[in-house]
Amino acid sequence: MDDLLADFLTETNESLAELDVALVTLERTPNDEATLGFIFRLVHTIKGTCGFLGLPRLERVAHAGENILGKIRDKALTVSPDIISQVLAALDRIKMIVAHLAATGSEPAGDDSVLIATLNATAAGQTAAPAASPEAAAPEEIEEPETPVPEPVAAAPEPAIPQTAPAAAAQTIRVTVDVLEDLMTLVSELVLTRNQLLQLARTQENGHFSVPLQRLSHITSDLQEGVMKTRMQPIGNAWNKLPRLVRDLSREMNKKIELTMLGAETELDRQVLELIKDPLTHMVRNSGDHGLETPAERKAAGKAETGRITLNAFHEGGHIIIEISDDGRGLAVDRIKAKALSNGLATEAELAGMSDDQIARFIFRAGLSTAAKVTAVSGRGVGMDVVKTNIEKIGGTIDLKNRPGHGTTFTIKIPLTLAIVSALIVEAGRERFAIPQLSVVELVRARREADGSSESVIERINGTPVLRLRNRLLPLVGLSDLLALGVPPADDDGAYIVVAQVGASMLGIIVDRVFDTEEIVVKPVAPILRHVTMFSGNTILGDGSVIMILDSNGIARATGIGAAGDTKPVVLPSTETATSRAMTTMLLFLANGDQKMAVPLGLVARLEDIPREKIELSCGEPVTQYRGRLMPLVPISGMHDPDKALQSVLVFADRDRAMGLMVDQIIDVVDERLQIELGGARPGMLGTAVIRGNATDVIDTGYWLTRAAQDWFDGAAPAGQELRQRQVLVVDDNAFFRQLLVPTLGAAGYEVTAAGSGADALRLRDAGMTFDAIVSDIDMPDMDGLTFARNVRAGGAWAGIPMIALTARAESRDMDAGRAAGFNDYVTKSRREDLVTALRACLAEPALV
C-alpha cells in the first residue's frame, strides 16, 4: 500500500475515534465552540486529504458532513440530537469506506447520494427531513452495515483481506514522547553510573571487572546515542507528502506550480516535527490555492507562468527557521480588512491605524478566510489560526511578509531548545565550552609567539591580537579573557583559533585546547543567567558533565565585531549593513615623519615588515618578492628610504593582485565612527577624520592602488563635500570595490550602505529601507545589474529612486541597454570622479566649490 494512504488511514482512524467522542460532547454542550472548532477541523482535514489521495467517495461524504458543521459554526443551524445523528451517520459511512480502504487499498463501490442529499437538506435548513433521513439512508446501506467490519462487503475483495490488512498496521509503532523522554532521563542516569564505575575501576588494580565494564561502557554509549536518535528526524520527513500534494493541487487548480525544498536535512526534534507537519501542509496548500495565480493571470502580471513555492529550513541564532514563500499575488489586504470588519474582529478606526502587515496578520485569527469561493482544497477559514495555535504550542512564532503582487512569505521560528546540534568542545582557562559547529568555519593551530616563520602566529597590534589568515587579517579574541576566567594560558605557544562566522563577519576565538565534536541537546540556561548573553544554553555531555554553550553572536556583540566593518567585507545576509554611520575598524599608522594616517582595516590584506635586503628595484621602482610573485611597493611619502632596516608595509590584495604601501610605523587598530570632516585637497587622501581624539588623515586606497598599477581600478579622485547627508546604496558583488566606495562616497558626504548582490539589495527594499540613490554594478553573478534595475523599476518603494550603473563596459550599446532597464546614468568604473558628479546631477544638488 502507498505510504501516503497508509498514513492517511492511521491518521483518519485516530481522528474518527476522537470525532465520536467529540460529537457526543457537542450534543451535550451545544454551545461549546472549542469542541465544535475541533470537530470541524478534523472533518476538514479528512476531506482535504482525501481530495489529494483521489478518494472521491470519501471526499463527497466528508464534504457534506463538513457543510453541516460549517452551518453550525456560522450559527445558521443549532445543534440538535437529530443533526448530531446525521453527522454521526456520515462518520459511520466514512468509517465503513476507510475500513474497506484499509483492507483492499481502494474505495468500495457504492452510492452515497441519498445520505449526501439528506445531509445537504439539513445543511440548507430543511429540518423536516432529518427524522426520516437516517432511515432513508439505511436501506441503501444494506450491503454496507454501520459497523466498519468489512465482511459483508461484496465477495470479490474478501480474499484480499487477510493479506492486505496487516499492511495498514505499518512497520512502525507509535510511542509517546513521554516514554522517550523517560528513556532519555534513565539513560542519562545510566551514563552517570557507568562513569562512576569506570572511575572506581581505574583506582583498583585488579582487572576482573575491566573487560565486562568496557563492554557495559560501550553498550551504554550506544544506547544513549540510540535514544537520542529516536528523537531526531530531518525535516524532510515532514515534507515527503508535499511534492505529491503540490502536483495534485496544480492539476486540480489548473496552475503550474514548482515546489522547491531547501534544507531538508535540518534536524528537528520529533515532537516538534510531528507538531509542525500539519501546519506546513496547510500552508503549502494555502500558498498553492490562494497565493499563486493561474498561468493566465501570471502572464498578464508579467511573471513566469509557473508559480513557485519555496520551503526553506535552517538553523539561525538558536532557532530553527522555516520559511514558506510563494511568488504569487500576495495577500489581498483590502479583502482582509473588509472581512475583519464584517466579522467584528476590529473596528474601522482600529483598522485605519494599522499597517498593511498588521492587517494581513488577521489571517491568523479564527474564522477569517479570504478565498473568494470555497473550494475543495481549502478556504473555509480553518488553516492559519490552527497553524498559529500549533506553532505556539511548541513555543514558536509565526509571522508573514506580504508583498502585494510579488507573493507572501511565512516565517516560522521554532526555538532550538528541543533540538540537537553538533558542537565543538574546547577548553580555555581549564574550563570546557561547547561551540555550535554551525558557526565554526575552520580551526587553525597557532603559536602565541613568533619563532621565525610568519605563518599562524598570533600577532599583536598594541595588544590587540590578530592573525594573518589567507591574505586577511582576522581579528582575534581570547576566550579566557572574554569570559574573565582569570587563568593564564597553560602553554605559551600552543593555541587553537576557532574561526567563527558571525553574521557577515569572521572572528577568531583563541582557545587552549580543542577536543572532539559531540552531538548535544541544547537546554536553555536558568532564568537567573539569561543576562549572560555569551551563552546560548547549556547541556550535559556524554560523560555526564554540564557544559556551557557559547553563542558566537553574543561573543561578537561583546567584542563589538557585529557593528564594525571588520576583516570580512560587509555583505548583508539579513539586515546587517555597513553604513558609514556605523563603526569602522581603522588601522592607524605613521607616515611622512610623525603624521598619523588611517585606512579601513577591511581593505588591508596583511601587514608585513620587509627586511631591507628583500626590497629590490625594478625600473627604478621598489618591489619585493611576495608569495612567489613580484609585488610593487609604493612609498606613501613619495620617497623610498633604502636605509631602513625593516620596512613596514600594508599589503592590499584583490584577487591575484597585490601591492604594498610603505609606511613608517604601524600603530594601532581602533573602532571609530568614520566621519571624514575635511575633504582632502592632497592627492591620495580622502580627507581628515578625528580618530581617538587626533586629527588623522584617511588615505584614499584607490589612489595608491593606481600608483602601483595604472589599471587597478582605473583612476581615483578625492571628492568634495555635500551640504547634507544623502543615502546611497551601493550594489556590487566585488567586496573590494564596495569597501573602496563606502569611504569614497562617505567622504563626498553621502551615507553609504553596501549590498553584495541585487537580491540582497531587494531584501533591503522589502525590509523597508529607503535611499536617495542607487549605484549598481552591471556584471554580477545570479542577478545582473540590468535585471536588478528592472526589478527596482517594476514597483515598490524604490521605483522612483535615481539609479546609476557602474561598469567596466561603456559602449553606447551597453548604455542603451542600461537606460532601457531603468538606469538614469551610466558611469564607468575607471572614472570614479564621474560617479560623484553623476550622483550630484541625479540628486540635483549644487556642487560645493
Place this chain on the structure above:
Amino acid sequence: MTVDVLERPEAATDGELMFVTLTVAGQPCGIPVASVRDILGGQTITRIPLAPPEIAGSLNLRGRIVTAVDLRRRLNLPAAPEGQTPMSVVAEHGGELYALLVDQVSEVMGLKARDFEDNPPTLDQAWAAFSTGIYRLDDRLLVVLDVSKLLALSGEG
C-alpha cells in the same frame, strides 16, 4: 540519604511543621521540607563564567541541569575553608531546579509553632531579607530560610 529525607511525612501532628535542618558557616538553618526536592552529597560543579558571584555553577542531577547557588555568598558569609565539600539542597523555583550549597545537612525535624518568632529587628540585612523567622530550640536558634527569596536572583547581576 535522599530517600530518608523525602519519605518522612510532610507535616506531622498539630502545630508542627517539618524542616530540613542544615548549617551554613556554623549557623543552623531550616528549609521547609515541602520545598526540598533532593539532598545531594559532593557533586561536580561546572563554573559559569560571568555569572553573578552567588552562582557557584551548574550540576547534573539525573539528566537535569541544576543551577548551584552558594548560600555562603548569598548570605554575605566568608567562603568555606579549602577542601570542604559542600552539600546541596535541591529546590524548585519557577519551574527550574536550583541547588543551594550548604556546609552540612543534618536532619528533618518537626518544629512547633509556639517556638516560632519573627526575625529580631536587629538582624543583619542580608539575613533578614531571606529569613521568615526564627525557631527557638533547646540548645540553639534555627533560622528559617525562604527559598523563593533566596532564589529571586533574576533581576540582578
